[in-house]
Amino acid sequence: MDAASHEAWPVKRLAEFSGVSEAHFARSFKRAFGVPPHRYLLTRRIEQATTLLRDTGFSITEIAFATGWESLGTFGRIFHDITGRSPSAMRLEAQANMPQLDRVPACVLKAAQRPDLTFAVSEKRRRVAKDTFRKSIKEVS
Template identity: 40%
Template sequence: MDLEDLRRLRRARDVMDRDYAEPLDVPALARVALMSPGHFSRGFRAAYGETPYSYLMTRRVERAKALLRRGDLSVTEVCFAVGCTSLGSFSSRFTELVGEPPSAYRSRDHGAGAPIPACVAKVRTRPVRNGEAPGAAGS
């Protein structure tokens, strides 16, 4: 993969980071990267070690965790606020990445983490995929 492809993939990844709550799919992200959907999906997986969908859902779960810690929104409201359209799929993915259902996460006391700076909390609470070491997800 050449540097130009990596730059284009990074542009699409930046869109996922920024616009995670928007309805994003592989064809739309491939257009951002100026690639065909198949080339984009293969290149993204090769560059970042996961599919575009998996990366996007991790971003959504990260944001959902922050919203659930606040406690002022229901799990359903959080699901839709982060761009998911299916409560069942959202809950399954959340449970897979976090290790507990969103309702259990929401009801837990998160006060002990209040004094931790947001930048540190984001790294320490990042959802872990498939036995990956915490904080090893790359840039």
């Protein structure tokens, strides 16, 4: 997934590649990485997009499609939900800080800019619109 984060990686494909059932793969992946496979993939795509915004002159549309998004609108919305900034705002901020960032090793910079996806984007929206969704009720044994 890391080497080809621009590709589609449904759990079915990952499980087949690993030679295990989908349910087993999803459980094992979450146990190992702390997040489900889809959230992990989102992290990698946003991380790569952030690097391209900072280090290249590619248009935001080119970056969106190069990092695996099928829609510019979806890319922009999820990018903003995860980072708190639009892709263009992120680019402007990165360019303004470029002289300072030139002295930081790329691996450290990438780790520092890695988005934290301990919660799903939809869960973030749910918290923002608190009264829009009913809270789930857990059964007590």
